[in-house]
Amino acid sequence: MSVEPIILQQLPTDLSKDRLPQHVAVIMDGNGRWAKNQGKPRIIGHQKGVDVLKDLLRCCKDWGIPALTAYAFSTENWGRPHGEVQFLMTLFERVLRRELQEMKAENVKIRFVGNLQDLPASLRQEIDRSMEDTKNNQGIQFTVATNYGGRHEIIQACQAIATKVEQGYLKSSEINEGVFEQYLYTQGIPHPDLLIRTSGEMRISNFLLWQIAYAEIYVTPALWPDFNREEFHQALITYQKRDRRFGKVK
Ligand code: IPE
Ligand code: IPE
Ligand code: MG
Numbered sequence: 259m260s261v262e263p264i265i266l267q268q269l270p271t272d273l274s275k276d277r278l279p280q281h282v283a284v285i286m287d288g289n290g291r292w293a294k295n296q297g298k299p300r301i302i303g304h305q306k307g308v309d310v311l312k313d314l315l316r317c318c319k320d321w322g323i324p325a326l327t328a329y330a331f332s333t334e335n336w337g338r339p340h341g342e343v344q345f346l347m348t349l350f351e352r353v354l355r356r357e358l359q360e361m362k363a364e365n366v367k368i369r370f371v372g373n374l375q376d377l378p379a380s381l382r383q384e385i386d387r388s389m390e391d392t393k394n395n396q397g398i399q400f401t402v403a404t405n406y407g408g409r410h411e412i413i414q415a416c417q418a419i420a421t422k423v424e425q426g427y428l429k430s431s432e433i434n435e436g437v438f439e440q441y442l443y444t445q446g447i448p449h450p451d452l453l454i455r456t457s458g459e460m461r462i463s464n465f466l467l468w469q470i471a472y473a474e475i476y477v478t479p480a481l482w483p484d485f486n487r488e489e490f491h492q493a494l495i496t497y498q499k500r501d502r503r504f505g506k507v508k
Pocket of ligand 3: 289
């Protein structure tokens with residue numbers, strides 16, 4: 259990993275500490291293209307992408323942003339070549355095993371969201387361990403969306419709520435936004451204020467469909483393996499210039 263200029267180790271002075279997003283979500287896209295540009299196999303891009311995510315997590319901590327969510331694997335990504343899917347599953351497992359001690363020491367609270375049952379058992383084991391071991395940590399909330407799909411999340415919430423109604427625990431008239439949110443994977447995590455997508459694609463790709471209703475969206479042409487603190491700095495400058503109206507007039 260490249261060493262960042264010393265100035266970026268702390269919150270840059272042109273950013274206002276009081277108006278930082280309290281939760282940043284990232285669609286980490288462009289690993290494959292980054293590798294291809296270098297004449298390397300796609301998996302090399304995924305490998306480099308892990309280092310970039312690790313530094314972004316540390317950067318959020320250094321700059322005082324309390325929550326980060328990263329899109330690591332979508333419900334649609336199973337449609338990729340078998341070898342790539344297999345590599346990603348093994349990579350996630352390896353990284354978790356390697357990084358858990360450090361995340362514990364740095365007070366990171368890690369949570370995985372998505373349809374976790376369908377992940378390989380050995381990966382699920384590492385996921386469970388990481389969530390259990392960091393559940394009482396009070397530092398940055400780090401959420402990893404793995405086998406995550408926004409549509410799937412909404413459907414499973416509807417099913418769970420319908421079951422409650424069938425069993426007589428809930429009346430249909432009692433279902434409101436607050437109740438609905440309790441059945442989402444992200445229950446208890448505040449909605450993202452800023453959604454960053456790398457690689458220039460202007461789409462959501464089934465990420466946090468409910469939660470990003472009022473997120474500010476920032477798309478950078480940088481490919482994920484090239485995303486760094488300076489890129490993040492630019493995203494935050496743009497964010498702080500936005501006028502968040504939430505449908506109101508001033
Ligand atoms: C994002 O990079 C990583 C995952 C979806 C796991 P891609 O693998 O989508 O890279 P591109 O978009 O093909 O360049
Ligand atoms: C979104 O990237 C999913 C993740 C970053 C995990 P994709 O590369 O899968 O999205 P599309 O196919 O470009 O929409
Ligand atoms: Mg992609």
